[in-house]
């Protein structure tokens with residue numbers, strides 16, 4: 001059986017130059033969200049807390065469009081739109 005990383009490696013992406021994911025209020029991430037679940041639940045590790053910058057850095061290019069982070073952000077602080085037409089992930093299997 002393949003690992004998650006191996007399965008992610010089978011995907012292809014056509015990346016847009018602009019992110020389809022935004023964090024409307026970055027202060028909430030700093031002041032209210034202690035556990036930062038977006039950094040733990042995303043299987044593609046799109047969300048990364050960078051302590052030196054005190055912010056979530058979004059690697060939108062790796063988004064597999066599962067929607068988990070948006071649903072599980074306790075402060076509804078992730079604005080996620082589908083990638084523009086023609087951009088985003090392509091699944092080859094399953």
Ligand code: SF4
Nearest residue numbers: 029033036038073077
């Ligand atoms: S889960 Fe939501 S509020 Fe918490 S760090 Fe991530 S984006 Fe910010």
